[in-house]
């Protein structure tokens with residue numbers, strides 16, 4: 001957990017960070033890092049950033065400016081303690097840290113002329129399997145099946161995920177829908193489709209066991225957040241009783257928290273969100289702990305935007321990232337170009353860009369329209 005992730009030996013020369021800015025264009029927020037004649041970008045989870053930007057500007061950026069980007073891991077640790085930032089930790093803080101981290105990694109990738117995965121590990125995968133996830137709840141099972149068919153067909157997905165329960169609660173109507181969908185998804189998509197389902201913390205232990213057994217009988221591959229995310233004892237009880245792997249972690253903000261989940265086998269698959277959890281390096285530390293315990297670390301992807309790229313680079317260099325990564329489709333994403341990958345899922349696979357850093361170029365016309373956000 002404590003070992004370094006960033007391969008600093010790739011950078012023989014200093015990599016000064018001259019400035020870090022938050023840019024806004026339309027509904028997109030970008031972090032821009034400039035230094036040594038290079039520019040790195042990340043998309044900063046735009047919907048979170050529209051609210052959280054004062055934390056980015058006042059509590060995060062000042063800790064990184066005028067530093068050497070090669071010391072990213074040390075600076076990151078210092079930024080967590082500086083200004084008592086650890087008291088502010090939570091989604092707005094960690095998303096801000098992640099946005100700065102990824103933009104710095106993009107810049108470092110250009111300095112080393114290597115894709116992001118090569119800075120953080122060994123790239124072993126060029127093609128990443130993806131799953132398409134439905135965000136629907138409360139619709140009729142037949143309507144949900146139609147929707148899942150539509151999104152799966154968009155890119156020939158070999159894996160899907162749908163939602164169970166009523167989000168942090170359940171009732172008779174949601175249970176009827178759950179049990180119907182568990183049967184119908186398998187019946188509709190056949191044995192070849194990998195099927196995941198996410199309860200977003202909807203159940204108590206008895207209901208989680210009832211739903212989990214129905215998922216086992218229909219060969220679902222994992223059961224995400226059966227109980228509220230911080231009900232560790234209950235989730236452990238569910239994981240111990242069921243054969244289907246339990247996935248947990250999109251709300252987890254603590255590295256130690258993940259260590260506890262892994263050590264005590266509270267869940268079987270850990271899912272740090274690359275933005276909510278504070279970026280690539282922190283998430284790779286979780287993946288390493290999971291690997292040591294023989295567990296998968298399948299990141300959660302929030303916010304759309306360029307998140308599909310972050311997930312692709314993560315999975316490219318993390319051996320235990322699991323067979324499918326979350327993919328939200330390309331509607332309304334930031335306009336970027338890439339010479340080395342089509343940037344969309346084809347037959348359920350996403351090709352990882354091989355250019356430096358994130359491996360994409362943001363449309364210059366779009367950047368011209370962007371304005372610097374001031375605190």
Ligand SMILES: [Mg+2]
Nearest residue numbers: 198224225250
């Ligand atoms: Mg989830």
